[in-house]
Amino acid sequence: MHPKTRQILEIFEEINKIPRCSKHEEKLSLWLQEWGRSRGFEVKTDAVKNVLIKVPATPGYENSPGIVLQGHMDMVCEKSKDSKHDFSRDPIRCVYDGDWLKGDGTSIGADNGIALAIGMALAEAGKIGEIEHPPLELLFTVDEETGLTGASGLDEGFFEGRILLNLDSEDEGELIVGCAGGQNSRVTLPVEWEPFDYGKEGGFGLFRLSIEGLEGGHSGVEIHRQRANGIQLLARLLVSLKEKTGQKNLRLVFFSGGNVHNAIPNYAEAFLALPRSKKEEAEAFISGFQQTLMEEYAESDPEITLELKEVENRVIFETAGGKVKRKELPAARVFSAGTEERLLGVLLGLPHGVYRLSDTIPGLVETSNNLAIVRTREDEVKILSSQRSSVMSRLDEITGKVETVAKLAGARAEHEYGYPAWEPDLRSGLLTKCRQAYAEAFGKEPKIRVVHAGLECGVIGSKCECIEMISFGPTIKDPHTPAERIFIPSIEKVWFFLENLLKSYR
Structure with a gap:
């Protein structure tokens, strides 16, 4: 392992000792400020706790244009169902597996903690004369993953540079020059309950029906892979199972799935009342349905698992925002038949996946939707849908479809601030310099791409019209999932490319 890669990973492991789920970056923000001041750098922050660390130019570069190195502090906190990790307090354990670094049953936060580590290592290298660079500003933003609110909250004039290098891309050797915009919609379906006697007709049991083992993944980066959506598959199964066992023999009590807006839901669960006499029939049907799904998703989701299990008590554990919450389901009631029909209808009716490909860039997803989260509350079911498009009028179009489906189901849709x-x-001069720097370092041209994911460049560029931007980074696979991992040799390549690029501004 290259010594500089080792240094970057040591910093990254220090970052991973600090809790930093989206909207909970306070401790990391303070730690970064202290890190900057302890090294003699000017540090400032703003109302939303974005951090800016100003690094003076090395000798001979004092009159070079200022460059902003930018990444975000927060991470998507996902873990496997059997993990006991508590993201609010436990350090993330880094596991080295050959050329890969991964978590121990959790997402590892390489998206985007590795950007922070690279920027900090670069500042330290310049300070001791290991590399040459223009004036630098390390811009570390909060809350990128849940709506880019850190970038949106940047004050005018918070940073001075007009060349921005965003280190939040996930394929080394690619330079990102454009990204999609986004819009989240919250759909609220009112719940009507009706009394229910579990002892009638020979006895009903309370059962948990779950779908797990799905690949999930980033809803921008991997939406084109057509991976299974746990929420929609479970809704589909419930409709079929009700037809098999009889509408009156299966009554819903609870539905939950997904965890964050920008991750394809890799699990979902429902709790239902079912006659114990129907259990074997239901299990046989579910087994056959699982086989059907495994055939349908043999390439994208080969480990799909369905399970029906009776719940001895009424206690369930729901994961939300990286935390596990204990709930007790109320006894002697179920969803009304109308609520069941409307809920399953809206879950199956909402769009999910690729909606339209680009007319101008072959293979680029232009517009998509992610049916991301479902949560059952006392008087309502909350559903989160996340739309993306690189064409803003098409973003309006698919958002309108979400609203229409919601209205048809008797629900209301509220749309959050988009980006x-x-x-x-x-024709950007920065792009020209980046291509030259990469070619000089590795003897080949980088790939130039536009991505379907949302990047902070879109928000920052809308605030600073004269800024030049580009995005790149080391190779990260399966971000936003417990399988997230970073390809260690790619970190060294990013470092050499950055070193070449910064040197070119003399």
Whole structure:
């Protein structure tokens, strides 16, 4: 392992000792500020706890244009169902597996903690004369993953540079020059309950029906892979199972699935009342349904698992925002028949997946939707849908479809603040310099791409019209999932590329 890679990973492991789920970056923000001041750098922060660390130019670069190195502090906190990890307090354990670094049953936060580590290592290297660079500003933002609110909250003039290097891309050797815009919609379906006697007709049991083992993944980066959506598959199964066992023999009590807006839901669960006499029939049907799904998703989700299990008590454990919450289901009631029909209808009716491919860039997903989260509350079911598009009028179109489906189901849809797309500029002087720096370092041209994921460049560019931007980073696989991992040799390549690029500004 290259010594610089080792240094970067040591910093990254220190970062991973600090809790930093989205909207909970306070401790990391303070730690970064202290890190900067302890090294003699000017540090400032703003109302939302974004951090800026100003690193003076090395000798000979004092008159070079200022460069902003930018990444975000927060991470998507996902874990396997059997993990006992508590993201609010437990350090993330880094596991080295050959050329890969991964978590121990959790997402590892390489998206985007590795950007922080690279920027900090670069600042330290310049300070001791290991590399040359222009004036630098390390811009570390909060809450990127749940709506880019850190970038949105940046004050005018918070940073001075007009060249921005965003280190939040996930395929080394690619330069990202544009991204999609996004919009989240919250659908609220009122719940009507009706009394229910579990002892009638020979006895009903309370059962948990779950779907697990799905690949999930980033809803922008991997939406084109057509991976299974746990929420929609469970809704589909419930409709079929009700037809098999009889509408009156299966009554819903609870539905939950997904965890964050930008991850394809890799699990879902429902609690239902079912006659114990129907259990074997239901299990046989579910087994056959699982085989059907395994055939349908043989390439994308080969480990799909369905399970029906009676619940001895009424206690369930629901994961939300990286935390596990204990709930006790109320006894002697179920969803009304109308609520069941409306809920399953809206879950099956909402769009999910690729909606439209780009007309101008072959293979690029232009517009998509992610049916991301479902939660049952006392008087309502809350559903989160996340739309993306690189064409803002098409973003409005698919958001309108979400609202229409909600209205048809008797639900209401409320739309959160969206974020703008970043339109590519293929004539950018920064892009030219980046291509040259990469070619000089590795003897080949980098790939130039526009991505369907949302990047902070879109928001920052909308605030600073004269800024030039580009995004790149080391190779990260399966971000936003417990399988997230970073390819260690790619870190060294990013370092050499950055070193070449910064040197070119003399």
